[in-house]
Amino acid sequence: MRIILARREYCLTCHQCALACSVNHTSSKDILEALSSQERAAARIFIISNEHQSGVVTCRHCLGAPCLKACPTQAIERDAFTGAVTIKEELCIGCRDCLLACPFGAITLEKGKAVKCDLCQGHPACVEACPTGALRFVDVEEESQSRRQKALTKLFPLRRKR
Numbered sequence: 001m002r003i004i005l006a007r008r009e010y011c012l013t014c015h016q017c018a019l020a021c022s023v024n025h026t027s028s029k030d031i032l033e034a035l036s037s038q039e040r041a042a043a044r045i046f047i048i049s050n051e052h053q054s055g056v057v058t059c060r061h062c063l064g065a066p067c068l069k070a071c072p073t074q075a076i077e078r079d080a081f082t083g084a085v086t087i088k089e090e091l092c093i094g095c096r097d098c099l100l101a102c103p104f105g106a107i108t109l110e111k112g113k114a115v116k117c118d119l120c121q122g123h124p125a126c127v128e129a130c131p132t133g134a135l136r137f138v139d140v141e142e143e144s145q146s147r148r149q150k151a152l153t154k155l156f157p158l159r160r161k162r
Helices: 016-024 031-036 066-070 097-101 125-129 140-155
Strands: 002-006 046-049 054-057 076-078 085-087 108-110 113-115 135-139
Touching: 002 054, 002 140, 016 031, 016 046, 016 125, 066 076, 066 097, 085 113, 125 135, 135 140
Parallel strands: none
Antiparallel strands: 002 135, 046 054, 076 085, 108 113
């Protein structure tokens, strides 16, 4: 399963990710056309910051997805192929149970319907737009294995023979 990994130490709070996300969820998928037609779509990624640090909030597509379990109409489902947790807008009744269930605050309402990151069908616009690489689209297992290996290398560096 692949998710968006946000590394806050690289985030400049430029909001390019949110803009790209919003434009990608318009019918034109083009910023100039979206602006000229005044078509607006809510971003599904949020930048939070204070005077000391910044970070990105986006859906983690949790394995035990609390939002999926909380939805009374089964509007939230997991894609069997990609593992992404998505919302079927036509089934959403805007009850907000998923908003309350999400431990990351990654779900909002747009026009009375819940919206959240859908991973842009496997090509996240936010990742492509990020100028610093603060956002990466990673395989969870590969990233976990890589982090374990780095930790082991730091804990047990190879000793050179003399």
